[in-house]
Amino acid sequence: MRDIVQLVVQSVLLGGVYALLSLGLNLIFGVTRIVIFVYGELVMLFMYVGFLFWKHSGIDPYYALPLLLLVAVGSGALLYDLLFRRLVRAGHLAQILATLGLSYALQNLAQLAWTADVQSVRSAWNGYSIHLARGNISAPSLIACVVGLLAATGLLQYLRRSNGGLAMRAVAQDRTGAELVGIPLDRIYRLTLVLATMLVALSATFMLPLFSVYPTVGLDFVLIAFVVVVLGGMGSIAGGIAAAFIISLIQNFSGYFFGIEWQDVVYFAVFVLTLLFRPAGLAGVRGTEQLGE
């Protein structure tokens, strides 16, 4: 019983982290209809930036957040101008292949630049923990979970209330219609990319004390983000948040019984079952799975 309570608590914390992790992917897909296979490598690169900041300055990685957000604004805009401006008008095969090629190149570049060693930061916060439900909760995972929920709420509010968010939703619903009523597609797409890259920077900062960094770590993260986003219903932020908690529950409980090293098999099984029985995802409207081009 005590184990079960612990597992549920851990799952809730991890679910918040997964929600945070998958926000950017979901936002980009929702607005531009592009599945970016390079998403995991973006997380990996921002984790390396945070790691190097900590290593050379000795300052706690949480304080690197402003720096990472600044880098995110620049690199998000650059990524749009150099790559995505072409991709949004290409077919979905080209979108997949181009982002896949870039992700493979970035993995190998990261290995060249920082070696294949597994590295991790030692944040002062790792020492703190909270006693709850007869178990210990480490401060960094609680912080990451809270930040994840705040970011998700903030994003939903932004999409609901601000002009930029409304324009994004209009583009997501009907690209041609949005263009006809005078929404500047180019600017909305760039705004989406910048916002999503900032969400990546945010998740990288708060995952840094929890996960090690190595050149192929992005693959682990992109698998999680894919499963979460597809189970939630592609492009649905609220569905993605619900799915993040379900995935972390499934992962923790299957890990408890079979061992955590089987998690990739669990993702694959969840993925196949979702596509077989509910391809539109939890929150998806019937027909969402048809949104190809």
Added chain:
Amino acid sequence: MSVPGFDWLPFAWKQDPGALAFATAVPVILLIAGLVAPDPQVVDLLFQVALWAGIATAWNIMGGFGGQLSLGHSAFYGLGGYAGALSLTGIGLSPILGIAIGVALAVMLALVVGLAGLRLRGPFFAMVTFVMGPAFQAIATNWTRLTGGSGGVSLPLRGDWTSLIFGNRRIYLFIALGLLAVALYLACRLRYGRTGIHLVAAGNDPEVASSLGIPVLRVRLIGIAASAGLTALAGGLAAFYVLFLDPENAFGAGISIKIVTIAVIGGTSSIVGPLLGAVVLIPIEQFLSNTFAGRIPGLSGIIFGLLLMFVVLAVPGGMVRIVRRVWSRLSGRSAVGTAARTGVETS
């Protein structure tokens, strides 16, 4: 011209004589080169070209003609390798039977992911196959009692033909060429025959295709099953060529990406694109890893990743498209019409 199994030939010859000639000439040239080559290193290079040309040709049946990208072909490749190797080391069964079991498993897996992903439009098939490779890598790593875990499986250095272990390395080249010939034959048959034309139509527009009475899901399942079976066969051969396999080099994402890169850079619209891709890229890859392996790790990964991105955006259609354009300029005829009719472009 109604030889059983070759009824597609007149149509193919009318559509694309250049491609058929190239697809016949390359294996023959590789065979002759293998017979006369004095240097084992050259024989090794020829083997690699033949092997990866065969795998990329198999991938292209679904990825090119069918227009649905599999990003997890390493799962099929690794299943062939592990089934062959474990049947020999585990229970002393001939790997010929073992690889056959691997092929059967790969086909079943292909049907499952096909049923999950190929009914849907959009990126779902690419996403589910992308998750498939790491899943099988995790199984190979963690089911240690069966697979030996991350330490991998070593095969004995000596054996006879029933154990597929040959002292003469040339024999592997001949088997790989046989496999390439089978892959090219099936690709032609699935490209120019009725099923293939249905497959291309379903790739171009599934709604229109099914409104014309084409059984979209069925032809797609045939396509992915053929592609997976051939890839498992090649994976088995590769394991017995190297005499060693571990989870990373059997199921790793690098294998899947290598297959996709060869096919896409070569050109996915034609039966000869993957062949052309392997003939050009495999020697470059071998040269890079021989020259810079110690000093710049992952150099070929960086170059091929960026090249994949560049080709998809700047030269959709790949090398085949460039060759066709040059050819039509030289001969003064327009080959663009043919190129446009022969399949799905990547953009």
